[in-house]
Amino acid sequence: MSFFQNFWDIVWWLFCVYAIFAFLWALFMVIADLFRDHELSGWWKAVWIFFLAFVPFLSLLVYMVARGKGMTERSREQARKSQAEMDSYIRQAAAASPSEEIAKAKALMDAGTISAAEFERIKSRVIA
Known part of the structure; x- marks a missing residue:
């Protein structure tokens, strides 16, 4: 009889694979933390790494219980920091400098596309 002929063997195999990946994911999250x-x-840190290497399942559970709240806070702080850095980069890359915007508005005024009053309004908005 083949391994994959029995439905419950397949279910058990998938559960074991899932459990292994979940354990490895949690282990790497703890090491990163x-x-x-x-x-x-x-x-x-060396003591935790030692116990994670030689008694992995128990030390993983102990770490999550003892330091889980701090782990969550550090993860949130890292996510906030990464988001702020990305937002800052996007703003920097996407926004034109005030002098560039004024130069564009001046070119539009010189071409007759906008009036002098509209140019002054754009200029005051950019400077403010």
């Missing part, structure tokens, strides 16, 4: 935490000394 260890190195993200600047309040934890190097010795404590």
